[in-house]
Every structure is written in structure tokens, then in C-alpha cells.
Amino acid sequence: MSTTLQHAIDQTLADLKALRRGMGPYPLASATKFRELQQLAQKARETPKPVPAPTAAVVSRLETPAFRAQEAAPSLATTLERYQTLDELRAAALACVKCEHLVASRTQVVFGVGNPNADIMFVGEAPGAEEDQQGEPFVGRAGQLLTKIIQAMGLSRDEVYIGNVLKCRPDMPKGSTGNRKPRAEEMETCLPWLERQIELVKPKALVALGATAVEGLLGETSSMSSLRGRWLEFRGIPVMVTYHPAYLLRNQTISEKRKVWEDMLKVMEKLDLPISEKQRRFFTSAA
Numbered sequence: 001m002s003t004t005l006q007h008a009i010d011q012t013l014a015d016l017k018a019l020r021r022g023m024g025p026y027p028l029a030s031a032t033k034f035r036e037l038q039q040l041a042q043k044a045r046e047t048p049k050p051v052p053a054p055t056a057a058v059v060s061r062l063e064t065p066a067f068r069a070q071e072a073a074p075s076l077a078t079t080l081e082r083y084q085t086l087d088e089l090r091a092a093a094l095a096c097v098k099c100e101h102l103v104a105s106r107t108q109v110v111f112g113v114g115n116p117n118a119d120i121m122f123v124g125e126a127p128g129a130e131e132d133q134q135g136e137p138f139v140g141r142a143g144q145l146l147t148k149i150i151q152a153m154g155l156s157r158d159e160v161y162i163g164n165v166l167k168c169r170p171d172m173p174k175g176s177t178g179n180r181k182p183r184a185e186e187m188e189t190c191l192p193w194l195e196r197q198i199e200l201v202k203p204k205a206l207v208a209l210g211a212t213a214v215e216g217l218l219g220e221t222s223s224m225s226s227l228r229g230r231w232l233e234f235r236g237i238p239v240m241v242t243y244h245p246a247y248l249l250r251n252q253t254i255s256e257k258r259k260v261w262e263d264m265l266k267v268m269e270k271l272d273l274p275i276s277e278k279q280r281r282f283f284t285s286a287a
């Protein structure tokens with residue numbers, strides 16, 4: 001505290017004590033002191049406090065070559081802005097080495113497939129074993145079901161665009177079969193590729209296939225039962241959330257198939273695609 005402020009406070013306290021003892025003319029003097037105090041307090045608030053110098057430990061960490069390199073490196077998202085076509089972006093993605101463990105385990109990067117100007121873009125979670133082998137998303141059992149769904153919409157795989165949140169197959173312990181869910185940090189690292197794909201394709205609607213796709217694309221972790229059939233949004237583009245085709249392979253009831261089909265009808269309506277009466281009735285008892 002400054003000595004002037006301390007002095008003013010001391011003086012005021014003395015005034016107040018004197019006032020308590022019944023000595024005058026304090027009402028005026030006290031009001032003056034109070035204003036004086038207010039002004040000093042305001043001045044103290046406005047006076048910038050000295051900033052402590054960074055410690056030697058902080059300085060030496062900031063000067064390490066690794067920290068300097070990180071500071072100088074542009075983010076992946078910024079780097080990807082230079083790619084103006086999907087072919088350019090694909091070429092760069094195929095050489096990505098961001099996740100060492102996935103680089104070591106993958107057969108190849110699975111970039112995406114379809115019409116570079118598609119109105120509808122389907123987004124899955126990550127390549128499985130078949131996709132890793134063939135270099136194309138959704139070619140295994142779940143992929144074949146997705147192809148059927150697309151065809152039921154009156155479209156072909158060549159007319160839509162299909163991609164994944166993760167471009168490499170999540171690694172699995174040696175000798176084990178099946179797939180694992182991509183980790184949050186893997187999805188975060190890979191997301192700029194998908195974002196740039198979406199920027200270049202400019203679809204009128206996205207379809208997020210399953211909870212992991214919704215989480216990877218939008219960071220939305222609510223349950224599928226609350227999200228499915230709803231329109232969400234990614235940078236102004238409507239996103240329909242539906243079940244992953246692998247879920248339908250595990251739950252082959254007509255009611256679950258109908259749910260996914262109703263979601264696709266919503267997409268078709270949003271894009272003014274023709275819908276026949278027969279299509280409207282798919283997976284109902286009237287079909």
C-alpha cells in the first residue's frame with residue numbers, strides 16, 4: 001500500500017476516533033477525508049501492478065528446440081488449406097505420419113471415395129480390416145449394407161461421398177480380430193483431414209453413421225437414442241444422425257431398419273430427391 005494512502009487512512013481513523021469523543025467540526029472534515037480516500041483508492045486500482053519476471057525454469061523450457069519448433073509449426077488445419085482439390089488432399093493424406101502407432105500398423109491410409117461434388121456425404125468412424133486392405137471406406141459387411149441403403153435412396157456410391165473420421169485403421173493387439181473404437185486423441189489429430197474434405201466437397205447434407213462419427217465430427221457425446229433421427233449442424237451444413245450399418249447387422253429387426261430408413265427419408269426430403277410411395281413404405285408392414 002502506498003504511504004499516501006496509508007496516511008489518509010490513518011488520518012481518517014484519527015478523525016473518526018475524535019468524532020466518537022465528541023470533538024468537531026468533524027462532519028465536514030470526515031466527508032472531505034472520505035472523498036480523498038475514494039480518490040486514492042481509485043488511483044491505487046488504476047496503478048498497474050508490476051508483473052513478476054518469468055522464472056529461469058520457465059525461460060529455459062520456452063527456449064528448448066522442441067518448444068520453438070512447435071511454436072513455429074502451423075496447425076494441421078492451416079497446412080491443409082493449401083490443398084484445393086480432393087486429389088491433392090488425398091495425396092497428402094496418404095503420406096500422413098501424425099500417429100506413429102497407426103502408421104506402424106496400417107496397410108494404407110483410407111482417404112474417402114465418391115463424387116467430389118456430392119450433395120450427400122456419409123461419415124463413418126474408421127476403416128476396418130477390409131478397408132485397410134483395399135484402401136476404400138465401407139467395403140466390408142457394414143459397407144455392403146451402406147451401399148444397399150444408398151441404392152434404396154435411388155443413388156449409387158459414385159453419386160455420394162463416403163469418408164471416415166479416422167483415416168487409418170485403429171491398431172489391434174497382435175493376433176486379435178475385430179475392430180476397436182478410435183480414441184478421442186486419434187480423432188482429434190485426424191479431424192482436420194475430414195474437415196478439409198467437407199470444405200472441398202461442400203455437401204448439402206452430411207449423414208453421421210453412429211455415435212463415434214457424431215463424437216468425432218461434432219464432439220457430441222449424447223446417447224444415440226437421443227440423437228438419432230435429429231438434424232444437427234456442422235459449420236452450417238445439416239447433419240443427420242443415424243445408426244451405423246454395423247449396428248443394423250447386429251440388430252436385424254424390421255423396427256431398427258425402419259428407423260434408419262426414416263432418417264434417410266428425411267435426408268431425401270431435405271435435398272428434394274424424388275421419393276416414391278414404395279420407398280416411403282420400406283420396412284413397414286404395408287411394404
Ligand code: URA
Pocket residue numbers: 124125126127128131136137138139140142143164
Ligand atoms: N466402419 C466405418 O465406420 N468405416 C468404414 O470405413 C468401415 C466400417
